[in-house]
Amino acid sequence: MKSYIWTLPTRVFHWLFATSILLAFLTDDDNLLTYHAIIGYSIFILLGFRFFWGIAGPKYSRFSDFPLSIKALKEFLSNIFSHKEYAGHNPAASYVMIAMFVVTALTIISGVLTFGIQEGKGLLSFLNNSYYKEMEIFEEIHEFCSTLLIILIVAHIGGVLSDRLLKPETQTLNSIFTGYKTLNIVKNVKLNIFQKALGFLFLIIFILFLVFSFTNQGNLLLVSKYEPINYEKKNELFVSECASCHTLYPSKYLA
Ligand code: HEC
Structure with missing residues (x-):
């Protein structure tokens, strides 16, 4: 019987x-880093919603309804x-779901740290002043978490497909589009x-x-603590003749 399980939110x-x-x-690309960061922050907002939704949302979306024992x-x-x-999530799906939320949060936190430390950008750009700037550990954590996230996504999709x-009669896959599952008892x-x-x-x-x-x-959240320098404006000849090898403008030679 048709049961409305997943509400619109x-x-x-x-x-x-x-x-x-x-x-x-x-957007995992140096040239798209600003967009990558914007998306990262916006996922954090989504996670914030999911956190409150897991506490005060409707029955099957609540963490207390996740059968984790x-x-x-x-x-x-x-x-x-x-x-x-299972009207809501089955136990295996619940574990994957919780893991996905935790790993996504860790990915974002390590991403903001990497953005600040290695790029000198965003909320934590001041860390780029300190001895932290030689540290690559947060970038490694960020990459590790994102790999873990891919594994969890594969597990999630694998779970949905095996379900x-x-x-097939439960219509779990359709339910994330329509909201409705087909259950023996209407819920x-x-x-x-x-x-x-x-x-x-x-x-x-x-x-x-x-x-x-x-x-x-x-x-x-995005700003760099460095002023961008327009080398072309300073010395066009330097850019055309020398910039293919020299990335820094040698003002002491080319005043
Ligand atoms: C094909 C690559 C290349 C290009 C093009 C090039 N350089 Fe160099 N330049 C080098 C290399 C390699 C060194 C040696 C760096 C070292 O010893 O650490 C160097 C060294 C120098 C130095 C000495 C730096 C120092 O600290 O002593 C100066 C000055 C310099 N280049 C100026 C220029 C200027 C001006 C241009 C443009 C007209 C130019 N270079 C174009 C590769 C290049």
Whole structure:
């Protein structure tokens, strides 16, 4: 029977989160670093929403509804070919979900640290003044976390596809588009006014943040502590003749 399990904010979150993470991987390039950073911060806003949603959202989206006990996991694994149904997340999916949120948060935090330390940009750009600037550990953590995230995404998609093969009647894959699963017992969720407001508020913050960052790339979260130098303006000849090898403008020779 049709049961409304994933409300609109849950589905919108899911697709914004998936798209943003895809964009973060696509902008993993030195020339696109500013965009990469904007996307990273905006994913942090999405995570903030998901945190509150996990506490005060509708039943199946709450962390308290995630069956995380070892007992539940064992039961899930021993019933994997039978037809025990889960209205919300099954235990394996719940572990992957929690891991995804934690790893994404660590990826963003290590990303902001790398951005500040190695690029001298953003909130933590002052760390580039100190002995930290020789440190590459945060970049390594950032890369490690993002690799871990890819593994979790593969696990997530693998889980969805195997669910599709083993329990097609539940319509789990469709449910992230439509909100509806097909269950033996009807279980519907409905949002209260507070939950609607929470979803709406975060969506507005998310959109405003993107608009603000794209139109205002000199903001505190992105700005470099260095002044860009236009070598061409200082000495065009230097740029055309020497810049292929010398990256720094030798003002003491070329005054
Ligand atoms: C093909 C690459 C290349 C190009 C083009 C080039 N240089 Fe150099 N330059 C070098 C190398 C290599 C050194 C030696 C660096 C060293 O010893 O550390 C050097 C050294 C120098 C030095 C001495 C620096 C020092 O600290 O003693 C000066 C001055 C210099 N270049 C000026 C220029 C100027 C001016 C131009 C443009 C007209 C130019 N170079 C173009 C490769 C290049």
